[in-house]
Amino acid sequence: MFYIPTRVYTGKNALLDNKDQLSKLGTKALIVTGSKSSKINGSFDDVAQVLESAGIPFTVFEGVKENPTVESIMEARTFGLDNKCDFVIGIGGGSALDASKAISLMMYHADENWEYLYDTNKTNDMFPVAAIPTTCGTGSEVTGVSVLTRTDLKTKKSSVHKLYPNVSFVDGKYLKTAPASILRNTAMDALSHMIEGTIHKKATAYTRMCASQGLDIWRSCKDVISGAKEATDEDLQKLMDASTMAGMTIAQTGTSIPHALSYPITIGLNIPHGKSVSYFLAEFVRAMDKEDRDYILTKSGFSDPDELDEFFKKVCAPEEIPYDNRVIAYEELVSNAAKLSAVPFEVNDSILRRIAGI
Template sequence: MKYLMPAVVYEENEAVWNHRAELAALGKCALIMTGRHSAMANGSLDDVKKALDDRGVSYTVFSEVEENPSIETVARAAEQGRRDKADFVIGIGGGSPMDAAKAAAFLIKHEGKGAADLYDASIDSSAVPVAEVPTTCGTGSEVTAVSVLTRDNGTKKGSIPHKIFADLALIDGKYLMNAPLSVIRNTAVDALGHLLESGLNSDRNDYSIMFVREGLRFWNGIRDILTGDRAIDSDSAMKLMHASALAGIAIAQTGTTVPHGLSYTLTCELNMPHGAAVGYYLGSYLKEAYELDPEYAREFLELAGFSDPSEFEEFFAKVCDTGEAPSAVLNKAYETILPDKKRLSTASYAIDAEVLKRIARI
């Protein structure tokens, strides 16, 4: 049995300001990576700048990280960091900027390496220090070693082979307060996917299950926000972030499984938000688990507040109205995952071609 989560995590009001000394201790010049809008709108970028200014640390800002970041974007960010002598990286935002920050930290460490080298497993996985400031409630990237990028003009999406944990994670629910409900819904469904996929996973152990159970309890406590029956407030915003972090710690132990593997095709082909794409397959994955791993499947669904997989599917249809994906895309997702025996083996129950067809909804 193994437990690994080397990031130092602070989850509190004004986390960035309160721990500015630890943030500044990571280096002399930060490459700050954000998306094009949200970090400016929610105040997180200003908070990080203020914290660094207070400690006399210089920085350069790269604000061009797109949703589902490409390897080319990461390479451009790393080049800016090298040019401006950055010796650590701060990712601010959802999964896209935070994943991109880890990948850029890898490239900055390896002088002369570029986009084509990000998926080269023969290179050692060392990186310059990384801090993460999450502003959404789903990815958990602040506490995982995963960096998911796109390549081949956005037609392929997957994790780079290099496992890079943040050195410091600063979590504050205030950045979620003004997020669109659609973003909260999609990212919270992603967090639920992390919890359920970690729990219904062949690599689960006592440590991961502990985080799954606690995460599901917190997630269930904010479910009415996702359905629109209650407005978000500062307390529930922090609970959403807490559930997301617990989910991230859980998958840091086990990894994700089949729903995530299938989801990447929906995102690449249909531009479906990542959380919605994961949720699209969660119901069918749970239905199989109800038959093949019933003890854990029933316990975890009940902790999330659902009586059975069908009730989850009704909830998902309400909060993430994806409609039905085209059959050609569903078939492509199935055909992409079918030969991936390693991915299929991560499920907590045996998956053959027929079981996978049912999970893939074809």
């Protein structure tokens, strides 16, 4: 099955040119955004303009931090219900978008506690959600995934529910004011999604279609990602589109080993998601069967895993991950049967240790 129930509008002024797609979602909007960036990059103003012109009132929950906690989801749920909101607009990077979906789910199930997020016996029903990405890595605008921080477990865990936005507006202009570090880290996250998705055991011709086109676009933006070339408006749109296609890929396949290793690194050391994932990417590619490795390297524009790693180090300027944290990441990985069984190559202990760097 290939299933993405999200209406995707891409290109310059995707939202302003399709106002009714936002304003028809409900009668009062809860806007979920993490920081000041949505005010700087113009996305918030576009949303406010569309809602005001349609006479739709809105309220803003700004309390979503990076790597949103389950507790913050419940706080936002209360805020949204107190304000009588009946749809949610997520603006920002993966944290804001993932949070907006979980908040919508919990608002819809107003009498349930947080454990609903992880209860496979319950329904996915939620209020309508619009997603407006302002970074180029998450893909959350087209996935059913909502990755949240579980402070009780000291890691991140996705809600078990498939929480797809009803509509997404993918506009490269919102990247224009993004700090270089965010653009680069999130672009590496998108690359990871396409690499993990391409060789995933759940990959099909249809998911590879998304990843293949996304990788072609990503490869054409390498000089922008590395900082060797100044980004044009067209480049920024390309980075956004590659990220969304990467999202379409993992919406079907899921991710695998690099993502599993990244979660305790991000939470334990406060290292951004894209950077945490990419630490493990080169060794992950090296561990693949030759045919897969050659394909991935060609599509992403690298001659070998070392060149991929050099690119990562250049663009993400990673700090050293202490050995103990790599061990914790490894231990979490080996306890995650789903991620281990997601790859087509043999995963014995020495291979896993090499990918984890221990």
